[in-house]
Amino acid sequence: MSARYDAVVVGGGHNGLVAAATLARAGRRVCVLERADRLGGMAAGGAFPDGTPMPRIAHLLYNLSPAVLNELGFGAGGPVETRALPTVCLDPEGRHVVVRDGSPVLADGRPHPEAEAYRRLAARLVRFGGLLARLADAPPPQVSERLADLAGMRRLGPLAALGWDFRKLGRGDRREFLRIVLSNAHDVILDELSDGPLAGSLAADAVRGAWAGPRAPGTVFSLMYRLARGGGAALPLGGMDAVIAALADRARSLGAALRTGAEVTEVRVEGDRACGVRLADGEEIAAGAVLVATAPGAAMRLAGPAHYDIEAVRRLRNMRAKGTAAKLNLRLDGLPEVPGLGPELLGGRLLLAPSVEQVERAFDPVKYGRVSEAPVIEAVIPSLTDPQAAPHGGHVLSAIVQYVPHAPEGGWTGAARDRLRDVALAALETALPGLSARVTAAETLTPSDIEAATGAPGGHWHHGELSLDQLLTVRPVNGMARYRFGPAGHYLCGAGAHPGGDVMGAPGRNAARVALADATAGEAAA
Template sequence: MSKPSDLTYDAVVIGAGHNGLAAATTLARQGKSVCVIESRDGIGGMARNAAIAPGVVAPKMAHLLYNLNPKTLKELGITAPKSVSLPTVSLADDGRHVVIQGDLVSYADGSAHPEAATFAALHKRLTKFAALLGQMSLKTPPSLAGGLMDMATLQELAGLAKLGIGLKRMGKKDMREFLRILLSNAYDLILDDFADAPLAGMLAADAVRGAYAGPRSPGTVFSMMYRLGNGGDVRLPMGGMGAVADTFANAAKLAGCDIRTGCGVAQVIVENDTARGVILADGSVINARSVLSSIGAFQTMQMAGVQHYDTEAVRRLRNLRNKGTVAKVNLVLSGAPDFVGLDAKLTAGRLLIATSATYVERAFNPVKYGDMSNAPVIEAVIPSLSDPSLCSDGQHILSANVQYVPYALAGGWTPAARQKLLKLTLDRLEVYAPGLGRLVTHSEVLTPLDIETQTGAPGGHWHHAEMGIDQILTLRPVNGMARYGFGIAGYYLCGASAHPGGDVMGTAGRNAARQLLKDGVLA
């Protein structure tokens, strides 16, 4: 679908990642004309596939689904992409690997784990708490600015009252426990009940996944609960993450959106403090009644011009915490690797190297000083074992998220530094899969700096900004700008740096579009 340049769209959406596409689809399904602009040649952002080597297609960056919200999918007219549920295998140096699926825990050889009942109880409790917090994910963060005589404010209060009622219905014991642990650190919570071993390591690693934080950092229990917002199931999409992105794009096209790739936005047009369209990198102009941006919050401000924001807003956005700590390493293998102590089903699972909570905390320490960890936390998956269509000629792809790796490495990301990161990753994997290095025929290393360069994600951060307690809900991305409207009339933030944050789920985009409609911008 194309339109003459003299026509005005109801909305232009900057960025064709899952959030941008979700925002566009939400508006288009309400009869609005929408144009999505993507600077790269393809859609998907971090949720895309790439040809890593001849005959090998792999998830370029993100490789698993965690928090797809069924209500968001239903509203977008999307059928959940075909996927398989994966067990998590927390690898152990002594070969006593721990298998976790839902609230069930056992050893890889099938024998009972002594902490299975304790884990099931903790999982049940945290999932219950997460469901309460999850009520907020599909709503705009509340504002009470209108006063008690304002109807909109009263509606906000009603939503908060519902949350309070849900908390009270938990019962006094659970309510006290929720309030006790909400802002505490994951390390203490975990080691109160578990030995400092691979099961504790898995819990600690999941509490800080993608974060510039260790499990001792305040607020990491909240992150644990965030991961359980939709049950905590870990799913591998068939066809890779690119298939997920295609699902979002197809929904947008079906709704009537115009998606343009290969030419980015250079500037947002602002007239009389109102967004009026965009100027593309090639100089062409697209007029619109509103603009939504799915890129980083600070970059969104820069695109409109800092002169349109007060000094305090500029200061807050400039100081937004978004230091990426996760590198992506893709390994093309000539055959399937052999992980000692794992059968074929478990080898195809989510493999985690985080042998204890202390291991995770120690892995975080070097990144504070601009260095990479010599014993990193690694989340690896071999998607070709579950989906052979990704590779040909007996090849396989091992996709690894490596944490902790600094965005700004001391000495810079030289070829030697990249080779060191690759070697560190292979050395850790070979502890559990001897000989894996001999299977590697091609490798790709993406540092946080590369991720920023290739996707625009600020700091190479997978969530565009830390999911810390000072950057969530009414403080996301910053205080005073949490309700998607971005300081200029008709200008909205719809990416991962907006509430409810990261993961491939599209909820931030959906929420932003709904708020734009509620605000009457397109009335």
């Protein structure tokens, strides 16, 4: 044994760092072990050959937990300075739409004819999403809690608060919530709006990263989940690397040890209790608790399937995690000249989803292992907002490309990667003419590449589908939804745990708090 800690955290992404900081803040000795040579996981940055930084995978902040910010002392402003971005709904016909603070206008400044209908729909979805936000900062409710037990009543507090908030909605909103919550985004959106870029933008957000089209049941729930904290997109100055650096600095300042290049190959279990980890080089580290920020299946394999009952193993192996999002990073020598879109709007969140029907059609090819010829794309040009994003001049464009299969017909050959890049560029070119001529360097990451780089199964950004049967009390799977993960002292603290993905930090915080409660109870019993 090289050392002993109160807790070891496996994985140095944002959830692992939040978990470590939460434990260290409570006075626990903590060590974070990250297999890569840098912290960050999917939020880690990269660089082009000339040294220009790029947001390699994640590029925007959504839903960062206020509880995390408050408890770690960042305040409402977050760990780094950010800029709120408008959403620019791109239209190949040039009729671009800009959405700021839930209100749309045409890109040329004229009122949008459906502005009021959109505002009503978006405000309603945000209000409904706010109900779900109540459940994000605590373990999912367990309805079998004993009400006679004070601790059980306390754990049911978030559910009671949800019920009270639901009651306060008013009869009409309560009826509407129950009508649409399990419905599909296609119908709910087109009941209120005519089809086009504005409606398409909502559909795209409903299926972001999912193996689903907007007609799939439950996609309204997914959309509300994404809008749980308002749905605003923020660009961190200094990139996502700055967010990770701020979280790492806070964890260190609280006493946590952070190690990179430290691959954990086994969670050691003795007497059906996690007691430490073993690294790839044979080093062993003892710990009273082990928190794992990997995907659920990988966390199970680290401890060993023998420490889980057969049904738990079956459920974890069958957890759906088919990634459909690829990443395209472009180095540009200048900006394309787009009629109606000046630099201020080009610096927004550019969303290529021309209609709800087009988003649905884009999903069809991936079912059969093919790349969509008209993918849905979310892009940002961070260098228009943040001077640090392109210190050598020019610009950087970061694009999330959906729908792309994890394992296409014929595999990801060099030719297949080139074709994916060309398809994505051609799609962007329909709304941003002249873009391709500005590209001086490009990096294409397929879902398979993302899996290899981060360990995310299927390259899925959320470690598993955010679908109705894999959320709340059944995330990651039924019977394992409250962070305790198999052997005593073993906890799941990554995006595969409640409340799921996005750079929110809630899974890391919640898992750490459960581990602290267990440790305190154990100390009291001793």
